[in-house]
Amino acid sequence: xxxxxxxxxxxxxxxxxxxxxxxxxxxxxxxxxxxxxxxxxxxxxxxxxxxxxxxxxxxxxxxxxxxxxxxxxxxxxxxxxxxxxxxxxxxxxxxxxxxxxxxxxxxxxxxxxxxxxxxxxxxxxxxxxxxxxxxxxxxxxxxxxxxxxxxxxxxxxxxxxxxxxxxxxxxxxxxxxxxxxxxxxxxxxxxxxxxxxxxxxxxxxxxxxxxxxxxxxxxxxxxxxxxxxxxxxxxxxxxxxxxxxxxxxxxxxxxxxxxxxxxxxxxxxxxxxxxxxxxxxxxxxxxxxxxxxxxxxxxxxxxxxxxxxxxxxxxxxxx
Numbered sequence: 001x002x003x004x005x006x007x008x009x010x011x012x013x014x015x016x017x018x019x020x021x022x023x024x025x026x027x028x029x030x031x032x033x034x035x036x037x038x039x040x041x042x043x044x045x046x047x048x049x050x051x052x053x054x055x056x057x058x059x060x061x062x063x064x065x066x067x068x069x070x071x072x073x074x075x076x077x078x079x080x081x082x083x084x085x086x087x088x089x090x091x092x093x094x095x096x097x098x099x100x101x102x103x104x105x106x107x108x109x110x111x112x113x114x115x116x117x118x119x120x121x122x123x124x125x126x127x128x129x130x131x132x133x134x135x136x137x138x139x140x141x142x143x144x145x146x147x148x149x150x151x152x153x154x155x156x157x158x159x160x161x162x163x164x165x166x167x168x169x170x171x172x173x174x175x176x177x178x179x180x181x182x183x184x185x186x187x188x189x190x191x192x193x194x195x196x197x198x199x200x201x202x203x204x205x206x207x208x209x210x211x212x213x214x215x216x217x218x219x220x221x222x223x224x225x226x227x228x229x230x231x232x233x234x235x236x237x238x239x240x241x242x243x244x245x246x247x248x249x250x251x252x253x254x255x256x257x258x259x260x261x262x263x264x265x266x267x268x269x270x271x272x273x274x275x276x277x278x279x280x281x282x283x284x285x286x287x288x289x290x291x292x293x294x295x296x297x298x299x300x301x302x303x304x305x306x307x308x309x310x311x312x313x314x315x316x317x318x319x
Contacts, residue, residue: 001035001134002146003112005103007172010192011039011046012100019062019071021095022143023049024116024136028089030079035134035143042066046191047172054079054091062095072096074116094141106145113142150237150296151212153177155201155227157185160217160242163281167289169193173296174213179204181223205230213292214239215272225251228268232260238295240272240288 011018022037023030031050038047038055040062049055054077065071073095094116106112113124116139125138134143152174154164165178169190176193180186183197198204201223208214214236216227224241228251231239241248248270255265274287 001033001037001143003106003134003143004037004146004172005106006146006149006175007046007192008039008098009103011041012098012103015041017041017066017097017099019065019095019097021049021058021062021093022134022141023091024074024094024134024141025092026089028079030089030091034136040066049091049093058093058095065095065097069097072114072116092136094136109145111142112145113140115139116141149173149175151175151177151209152215152292153179153205153208153212154215154217155179155223156217156219156242157187158217158219159281160284162187163285164215164217164288165190165193167282167285168292171289171293173293177208180218202226202230205234208234208236210235211237213237213295215242215288216240217242217272221247225254228255229258229260231268232264236267238292239268240291241268241270242272242284243270245271 008018008020019040020037021040023032023034026034031052031054032048036049038045038049038058040059042063045059049058057077061073061075065073075093075095077091077093079089079091096114111127113127115124116136124140125142127137127142132144134141136142149172152168154161154176157178157180161178161180165176168174169176169192177196178186178189178193179196179198179201181197181199181201183195186195186197189195196204201218205227214231216224216239218224218227224243228239228241232255241251243251251270252262252265256262269291272288272291273284274290277283277287
């Protein structure tokens with residue numbers, strides 16, 4: 001877990017102040033790990049520290065802080081009968097008020113350290129610039145600052161495209177650009193998702209970062225093929241295409257006829273998702289989210305289902 005500066009910046013762009021509540025320390029069995037955080041404002045919140053009674057109490061306390069302008073607040077909370085929870089552990093929560101002006105103290109840093117109590121000595125503990133995990137150290141909260149999230153471009157605002165956006169957006173692991181052929185094809189987008197209507201979506205591929213991830217789930221096989229062609233010319237971190245094995249076999253032939261080498265074509269994953277989960281749009285989205293998180297976080301559970309080619313693109317190493 002890391003300090004998500006990008007999400008804090010985005011939320012503060014629409015609000016004067018927010019409270020960030022972070023799990024600073026845990027003992028025993030707890031709903032979330034150290035570093036799990038949520039942002040709270042007068043009439044809403046983003047993120048979670050585990051839900052249930054603990055989160056409800058923390059949200060109420062955060063809104064009290066906002067109303068009175070106090071903080072930071074460090075609280076030790078036993079997860080026992082008094083809270084209506086039976087985890088048996090202990091959670092230490094740090095609640096802090098942030099405004100846009102406070103972002104300057106974090107920008108450009110790899111680690112953000114600050115005292116957890118008002119009036120505490122202003123001398124931080126020894127901290128490595130490579131601090132890898134959030135921790136409460138000598139009364140200071142120390143968190144690595146998350147790097148900018150990678151770009152994810154999703155082409156298609158139909159059932160599967162909507163499910164992908166709904167499932168992946170709350171993870172806050174990617175900056176999503178959502179592309180389709182006309183504005184009326186989109187539902188209201190979640191906060192932080194950029195909608196990009198384009199009569200010819202294949203032409204906007206040139207504007208994507210070269211290290212972006214891409215998911216192609218449009219209504220048109222012809223458009224899907226054009227997008228695959230454009231992506232192979234442009235480059236990408238990963239690319240996935242919805243479709244059957246027979247669709248992909250036809251596409252491979254057509255992409256080869258367009259001049260793409262077999263090794264390059266292999267960098268596109270098709271079908272996407274996990275067929276064991278079924279074909280429901282949300283089931284496909286869950287499988288795709290797992291695939292993307294595996295790639296992004298380099299977590300392979302004892303096997304390595306993905307590999308990089310010489311260009312640095314990621315491809316499946318087995319069907």
